[in-house]
Amino acid sequence: MILSVRDLQVSFPVGRLMSRSAILGVAGVSFDIAAGETFALVGESGSGKTTLARAVNLLQPISAGEITFDGKRIDGLRGADTKPLRREMAMMFQDPVGSLSPRMQVRDIVTEPFRVHGVEADLRAEADRLLSLVGLSGDFANRFPHQLSGGQARRVGVARAIALNPKLIIADEPTAGLDVSVQGEVLNLLNELRERLGLAMLIITHNLHVVHHVADRMAVMYLGRFVETGETEAIFQAPAHPYTAALLSANPEPDPDKAKDRISLPAEVPSLLARPTGCEFHTRCPWAQARCRTEAPAAQGTDRRIACHFPLSPGARPPAFKETAP
Ligand code: SF4
Numbered sequence: 001m002i003l004s005v006r007d008l009q010v011s012f013p014v015g016r017l018m019s020r021s022a023i024l025g026v027a028g029v030s031f032d033i034a035a036g037e038t039f040a041l042v043g044e045s046g047s048g049k050t051t052l053a054r055a056v057n058l059l060q061p062i063s064a065g066e067i068t069f070d071g072k073r074i075d076g077l078r079g080a081d082t083k084p085l086r087r088e089m090a091m092m093f094q095d096p097v098g099s100l101s102p103r104m105q106v107r108d109i110v111t112e113p114f115r116v117h118g119v120e121a122d123l124r125a126e127a128d129r130l131l132s133l134v135g136l137s138g139d140f141a142n143r144f145p146h147q148l149s150g151g152q153a154r155r156v157g158v159a160r161a162i163a164l165n166p167k168l169i170i171a172d173e174p175t176a177g178l179d180v181s182v183q184g185e186v187l188n189l190l191n192e193l194r195e196r197l198g199l200a201m202l203i204i205t206h207n208l209h210v211v212h213h214v215a216d217r218m219a220v221m222y223l224g225r226f227v228e229t230g231e232t233e234a235i236f237q238a239p240a241h242p243y244t245a246a247l248l249s250a251n252p253e254p255d256p257d258k259a260k261d262r263i264s265l266p267a268e269v270p271s272l273l274a275r276p277t278g279c280e281f282h283t284r285c286p287w288a289q290a291r292c293r294t295e296a297p298a299a300q301g302t303d304r305r306i307a308c309h310f311p312l313s314p315g316a317r318p319p320a321f322k323e324t325a326p
Contacts (some may be wrong), residue, residue, distance in 0.1 A: 001032045001033065001068075002033055002034060002200045003065070003067070003068070003069055003315075004031075004067075005031050005055065005056060005067050006030045006065055006066040006067040006068075007028050007030055007064065007200055008028065008029050008052065008056075008065035008066075009027060009064040009065055010024070010026040010048075010060055010061075010224075011024050012100065014038040014073055014133075017173040018132070020061075023273055024063075025051045025057060026048045027039065027223070028065070029224075029225065029226050031219055031226070033200050033201075033202060034200065037200050037216050038194060038200070038201040038203060038214050039200075039203070039216065039217050039219070040203040040205060040206065040210070040246070041203070042211050042219070043221035043222060043247075044206060044222075044247075045220055045279075046269060046272075047221040047224070048221050048223070050112065050203075052149055052221070053170050053172060057091050058074065058075075058082050059091070059168055063154045065221045067131060067272065069088070069168070070088065070167060083117070088164075088168065089166060089167070089169075089170065090166040091171075092157050092170065092171040093157075093163065093172055094173045094174070095147070096153040096154040096176075097148065097150060097153040100145040100148075100157065101145070101154060102144065102145050102146060103144070105129070105142055105143065106140050106144075107123070107127040107142065108155055110160045111123040111126050111127050111130070112163075113160065114126065117141060121132075126163070128141070128158040130162065130163055132175070133159065133196075134156070135243055136152065136155055136156070136247050150177055150178045154174070154175075154182075154278070155189065157192070157201070158189060158190070158300055159188075162197060165197065167199070168199070168201070168202065169199055169200075169202070170206070170231070171190070172204045173204060173205050173206075173207070174205070175210055181228070185207075186214040191213075195305065203215060208245060208247065208251040211212045217232060220243060222280065223275060223280050223305065224272070226299065226307070227281065227306070228244045228304075228305065228307070229241050230241060230301075234304060235304075240304070241306050241307065241311065242285045242286065242318075243281050243285070244285050245263055245264050245312055246284075249261055261317075263286065264283060266286075267269035277293060278293045279292040279295070279297050280296070281295060287310055287319065288310070291309055292309055295309070
């Protein structure tokens with residue numbers, strides 16, 4: 001495994017001095033990513049997926065758990081000791097244009113990792129090589145970020161991320177802010193690079209099209225926990241956790257008949273300050289029963305893990321299912 005995460009927790013302090021306490025943003029998650037594999041974290045905003053990705057990249061302190069990268073424990077690394085890691089684990093941030101320094105030319109942006117890590121190289125040649133890898137001509141080397149479209153800026157961000165041949169790329173909403181046609185191009189590029197360079201990827205997104213397009217395996221997060229993990233295709237074919245089923249049913253669907261099968265979730269996402277008892281999804285779950293309100297379900301299974309007392313059969317409909325307009 002290139003990355004192994006075990007029982008990871010991230011907590012945030014809340015309140016003032018005397019009444020200071022902590023809330024759990026990530027509440028004990030475990031997963032592995034193999035070399036060359038793409039793993040997606042999916043969930044609504046506030047589900048903890050970005051916090052988890054930042055913790056894996058050591059940008060966010062953890063309160064418990066273990067992170068092993070390429071065979072070495074990294075969760076204890078601090079300050080300058082994290083620098084070698086950043087060479088091998090590259091992060092792509094959300095905003096394609098905003099994440100590029102506005103005063104730097106593309107040539108300097110894509111070769112910045114060489115300077116940061118003191119790697120000697122012919123930077124002109126490296127810039128041309130990297131731009132060609134992401135499908136941009138050498139002419140782009142002299143441009144500034146404001147002279148790029150969103151898709152071109154994202155390609156430049158990808159070129160910078162792969163500059164020093166990392167083993168893992170963490171991409172936060174890799175298609176955010178891009179037109180649908182450009183989203184497909186960026187996803188195809190990520191797939192191509194993964195195959196060509198043997199990269200592993202951790203993708204964080206709320207966009208299920210992205211997950212379906214690029215991820216071998218996925219985890220669905222709710223209030224900082226994994227409620228379902230497994231092979232992407234198997235989950236898309238037959239979601240077993242009610243929350244996964246609701247997310248997938250809300251995914252814009254070109255087939256108008258399927259669009260009618262949307263499962264609407266009644267209540268708002270609960271606050272992390274007041275986690276529901278029992279199964280934390282019970283306040284919104286159309287399948288909730290008495291047991292769900294008092295007893296937290298443990299995740300069951302090996303390759304496919306589901307944290308639900310009553311996992312769904314394929315094609316299940318909520319007991320009081322109401323069809324909603326797409
Ligand atoms: Fe719904 Fe109960 Fe399963 Fe929770 S345990 S997801 S409330 S059926």
